[in-house]
Amino acid sequence: MVEAVLIDLFSLPANLQNDIQGLLCNTLETIEKHSSNAAPFVYVMCCQRQGSERNGEQESLLPALRDFQSLKKRLEVVRALTVAAALYTIKQRLDEKDLSVVKVILPPSRKVLMKVYVDHLFTAVYQFEFEDLQVTSDCRNLQIAESQSEEQTLPTQDVALIRGEIQEYLESLPSLKGELTILRSSLIPDDTFLHGFTTRTGGISYIPTLSSCNLFSSSKRRDPQVVVKENLRRLAIAAGFNPEAFHRVKIDHTNAVFIMGKTEPDSYDGIVTDQKGVTIAAPGADCIPVLFADPVRKACGAAHSGWRGTLLGVSMATVNAMVSEYGCNVKDILVVLGPSVGPCCYKLPHESAKEFHRIDPKCVRLFDSASPYIDIRRATRILLESGGILPENIQDDSVTDQNQNITFCTACHPDKFYSHFRDGTNFGTQIGFISIKD
Structure with a gap:
């Protein structure tokens, strides 16, 4: 009708x-x-x-x-x-x-x-x-x-x-919900890298669950590509990167990694580069946007780590790509976990929770319930450390800094972040981005 x-x-x-x-x-x-x-x-x-x-x-x-x-x-x-x-x-x-x-x-x-x-x-x-x-x-x-x-x-x-x-x-059009805000990590040296995690403010998206700096468009949502492109343009001006040299992962919730300069896969959840001036990014709306930086070899990476990608080891796959392609030493790689759904809010069916329980029982709360609470950040840290990343080279503010200046829970902060878990199918998306300075 x-x-x-x-x-x-x-x-x-x-x-x-x-x-x-x-x-x-x-x-x-x-x-x-x-x-x-x-x-x-x-x-x-x-x-x-x-x-x-x-x-x-x-x-x-x-x-x-x-x-x-x-x-x-x-x-x-x-x-x-x-x-x-x-x-x-x-x-x-x-x-x-x-x-x-x-x-x-x-x-x-x-x-x-x-x-x-x-x-x-x-x-x-x-x-x-x-x-x-x-x-x-x-x-x-x-x-x-x-x-x-x-x-x-x-x-x-x-x-x-x-x-x-x-x-x-x-x-x-005027920006909505205040100024555009970028969260930055003190772990990643800003003399070598430009990086940040976006929040939901400062864009032009007006639909409540997408407002205002939504950075992802799909056929199932009401924000068209042109609006997302304008939000990205405003982010690029604020952050200082070239939006025409910007590459976002093509999510498949697996562990494939795209090495920039080689043939691009149809889908991948990790991306690495050693090219200067190219900005790479991973989205997140509960899933973890993870950034990687090696100041010694001057290489970087970004990964989208949802619960499936976490179990499949997408973060270590990204690390391994940096090691094999650019000669990075795993002990030099810095890793920052961005805003994502916390163990305070995130639940999975019992069968999926079992996989996290095998990584570490502390990754699961109320294990015997039908839908236990899951800590995908802890699982990511454990898998990174077991792969050789030094604990002090991993930033997860929900553990290391109770002030939480980077790793907020997206579901708990509707004023700052989008959340699929909280907002339903027509949800917005923030990103983590990184590039090597010229």
């Missing part, structure tokens, strides 16, 4: 833009006639002329809405200087109401253009269908017609212009 209708009047001539109430009657009548018991929300997208003021769009529509009682409270006119600004505003309205199925009614000539905007600003969570909108010859009415099926593509230069328009608009 269609949950929302978007009427695109953005390309209408200026004289018609200023008198949309007369144009809309027929369109609204058609929408109401084809609506089921719950009328859809209707958004009318119009062009705001440069220098004009927004004044009483909703009020000016009241005469047109007199006969459409079911739509009156569900219709909003959105005026903006650009299509990107109008469509992003409408996306916010859809997300506020958790709407996903949208019918777009627009002039046939605009369809291929609109699809490019939709592809960039929305994810696969949303479903779009299109119908043609035609202005009658006397320019006094709008009519809806079945969409023509022929597919066209937009020239590459036009797609580039749309991308530029979207990027310019997103860059103009």
Whole structure:
């Protein structure tokens, strides 16, 4: 069932833009006639002329809405200087109401253009269908017609212009939930390495569970790649790295490691490099973002260590890659465990808990229960130490420093961090990042 209708009047001539109430009657009548018991929300997208003021769009529509009682409270006119600004505003309205199925009614000539905007600003969570909108010859009415099926593509230069328009608009948006904050470790020498762990503040993501500096996009979440890219751009400015030389692990919850400069695997949870100026990163939203630094050989690594990756030894696999590829001595490698879900909050089914109990019984609390509490950080430390990493070269503030300046529990701090365990499926993601300074 269609949950929302978007009427695109953005390309209408200026004289018609200023008198949309007369144009809309027929369109609204058609929408109401084809609506089921719950009328859809209707958004009318119009062009705001440069220098004009927004004044009483909703009020000016009241005469047109007199006969459409079911739509009156569900219709909003959105005026903006650009299509990107109008469509992003409408996306916010859809997300506020958790709407996903949208019918777009627009002039046939605009369809291929609109699809490019939709592809960039929305994810696969949303479903779009299109119908043609035609202005009658006397320019006094709008009519809806079945969409023509022929597919066209937009020239590459036009797609580039749309991308530029979207990027310019997103860059103009204010940061949400305060300033962008980066947590840094005193263990990693800052004369050799640039590094940090992000928190959730200082980005533009507005959906509550993603707000505000979400750094991961997927087809199952509502934050598109362009928003994540803008969050990353702001992080790069604050941290001082080049966002165009940035590589994030491709999570598979295993122990594969990508050696930069070699063939990149389809998926991997660890990444290592000795290239200067290249920033590598591992995400986390309960799983541990782990950073590795060797100031002697000037090499670094990052790993994503969830409970599966921890059991499979992804952290030691990352260490071993640094040793074999760059000649690192295991005793020189520094390891920092970033914000992650703590043993205070994290539970697993009993069968999975058994594997952690084998590593060390102290990794499991309430072992005999159906869902024991698990300490994936302790398991990671034990596996690193058994692989030759010196205990003093591992930073886990939940043990070594009760002030917790790095290894916070993500589930316990909703103001600072995202948490899949706490927030559910539409969760945001923070990262740990590191690079070798030029």
